[in-house]
Amino acid sequence: MVEPFAAVDIIRAKRDRGALRPEQIDWVIDAYVRGVVAEEQMAALAMAILLNGMDEAEIVRWTDAMIRSGERMDFTTLERPTVDKHSTGGVGDKITLPLVPVVAACGAAVPQLSGRGLGHTGGTLDKLESIPGWRANLSNDEMFEVLRSCGGVICAAGPGLAPADKKLYALRDVTGTVEAIPLIASSIMSKKIAEGAGGLVLDVKTGSGAFMSDPVQAKRLAETMVRIGLDSGVNTRALITAMDVPLGLTVGNALEVRESVEVLAGGGPSDVIELTITLAREMLDLAGITGVDPATTLQDGSAMDVWNRMIRAQGGDPDAPLPVATHRHQVVAETRGTMTQLDALKVGIAAWRLGAGRARKEDSVSEGAGIEIHAKPGDSVTAGMPLLTLHTDDERRFSTAMQALEGAIVIGPAGAPVNRLPLILERIN
Numbered sequence: 328m329v330e331p332f333a334a335v336d337i338i339r340a341k342r343d344r345g346a347l348r349p350e351q352i353d354w355v356i357d358a359y360v361r362g363v364v365a366e367e368q369m370a371a372l373a374m375a376i377l378l379n380g381m382d383e384a385e386i387v388r389w390t391d392a393m394i395r396s397g398e399r400m401d402f403t404t405l406e407r408p409t410v411d412k413h414s415t416g417g418v419g420d421k422i423t424l425p426l427v428p429v430v431a432a433c434g435a436a437v438p439q440l441s442g443r444g445l446g447h448t449g450g451t452l453d454k455l456e457s458i459p460g461w462r463a464n465l466s467n468d469e470m471f472e473v474l475r476s477c478g479g480v481i482c483a484a485g486p487g488l489a490p491a492d493k494k495l496y497a498l499r500d501v502t503g504t505v506e507a508i509p510l511i512a513s514s515i516m517s518k519k520i521a522e523g524a525g526g527l528v529l530d531v532k533t534g535s536g537a538f539m540s541d542p543v544q545a546k547r548l549a550e551t552m553v554r555i556g557l558d559s560g561v562n563t564r565a566l567i568t569a570m571d572v573p574l575g576l577t578v579g580n581a582l583e584v585r586e587s588v589e590v591l592a593g594g595g596p597s598d599v600i601e602l603t604i605t606l607a608r609e610m611l612d613l614a615g616i617t618g619v620d621p622a623t624t625l626q627d628g629s630a631m632d633v634w635n636r637m638i639r640a641q642g643g644d645p646d647a648p649l650p651v652a653t654h655r656h657q658v659v660a661e662t663r664g665t666m667t668q669l670d671a672l673k674v675g676i677a678a679w680r681l682g683a684g685r686a687r688k689e690d691s692v693s694e695g696a697g698i699e700i701h702a703k704p705g706d707s708v709t710a711g712m713p714l715l716t717l718h719t720d721d722e723r724r725f726s727t728a729m730q731a732l733e734g735a736i737v738i739g740p741a742g743a744p745v746n747r748l749p750l751i752l753e754r755i756n
């Protein structure tokens with residue numbers, strides 16, 4: 328086959344701050360997947376994009392080319408409107424677990440293709456895999472059947488979904504090019520658009536524990552992703568939400584499932600409930616479902632009912648006891664006063680070191696490991712009061728987790744002002 332372009336010309340064009348033409352973008356993505364564009368050439372192009380950016384038309388075309396590298400799911404035969412959410416990830420972010428059953432209980436269908444965690448943020452599949460018997464890998468037919476019968480499905484994205492992104496993301500990871508907003512936005516959106524939902528709500532986190540810790544960058548990412556979604560015919564909006572403090576009172580796989588079940592049973596921490604309901608309202612609005620209040624599904628048992636069916640449909644036993652780590656260690660307050668800070672990043676790294684997360688894709692995670700939080704910023708504490716309980720299967724991990732927690736907790740005088748981001752910072756349409 329005679330190739331219509333040379334990769335080096337495309338690299339030079341972006342190096343010299345030019346805009347890539349649509350046919351150049353289509354070719355470079357396709358030729359990269361075919362192995363015609365070499366890894367070092369794509370690495371050079373990714374770096375040129377990181378340094379010189381892309382305009383909106385380029386980003387939309389790049390995303391579209393990545394979608395076309397694989398399959399696009401089609402749920403148009405379902406009777407319910409489809410809608411999904413994507414979170415850029417954070418510490419204690421278990422919102423998908425209660426959210427999918429809540430939205431399904433209100434009448435939408437939620438096809439949620441999720442990933443595993445890497446680094447200090449946890450992955451939804453790792454959390455669900457702590458439920459005895461639960462299976463993340465479904466064929467497309469199985470996924471469709473769970474979605475049809477339960478109204479929601481959470482499973483692993485198969486290899487056929489945006490394969491160009493899988494290859495490119497692995498390359499970006501080792502070439503210092505993850506941080507380019509056009510590449511992040513097209514990476515996330517190619518997978519979400521290929522997933523085939525009619526509506527999409529993006530939860531873009533900001534604060535120390537977020538991928539985009541700077542709110543200005545988080546807003547740029549959110550705006551870029553909303554534009555890609557709308558240009559691609561997916562009804563998309565975004566919320567910028569706080570990740571300076573961990574979400575809820577648990578960080579770690581089985582611990583977060585336990586907390587999610589508490590929320591589904593009508594209890595649970597207020598921030599998890601508020602974010603679940605806020606995102607559910609946005610999703611239902613995009614799905615065109617009116618006249619139902621998602622909050623009632625947590626009180627009347629209907630969301631719990633969907634959860635139990637979803638877990639059973641994937642081989643899990645929702646009534647089985649969740650794994651518990653073998654060792655515990657309490658962190659107590661040294662003085663009395665008001666907690667003014669609980670740093671999400673430090674707590675996330677500590678949970679990761681306790682075994683809740685993985686350093687490399689191939690690593691396994693400990694189901695029971697993690698951190699229980701007993702006080703949050705704004706709470707009054709007394710000397711000796713437990714603030715955190717660390718859980719691990721390997722006692723030797725406590726010391727490195729404690730190092731990660733140095734400076735994570737700040738206790739000021741009683742009544743000291745708390746400098747904390749509001750849970751919902753901004754909404755982007």
Ligand code: URA
Nearest residue numbers: 496510511512514515
């Ligand atoms: N998540 C993704 O899926 N892609 C990125 O580039 C960054 C985060």
